[in-house]
Amino acid sequence: MIGGLFQPMHLFIILIVLLLVMGPSKLPQLGASLGKALRELRRSLDNPEQPADQGDVKK
Template identity: 50%
Template sequence: MFGQLFQPMHLLLVLVIALFVFGPSKLPQLGASIGKSIRELRKGLDGAVDQSGTAAQPTQTTQQAETKK
């Protein structure tokens, strides 16, 4: 079912629609904000509690925030 969803023509159609909706000047900003969101999500997941119940190693951002306090 989902194998046919990500065909090249479908992805091209989605990109063309995004170009019309957001315009060519907003697409780089949109891509950058999505990338930043994904990085922050991964950092948050790295600091989450793992399956064994012990906390994972804190990320660099967390350590920097603690030293600034």
């Protein structure tokens, strides 16, 4: 059921909606933030024993 969710046409429609909502100037920032979040997720899944990065935590 979910296998057909990410077809190229669906992704194209999502991209067009994001472009209309966010505007062309914010789209690169959105992509960079999404890429960074995915990298952090993959890193945490690969090394579950390592503690989270404490550099971003405010005291």
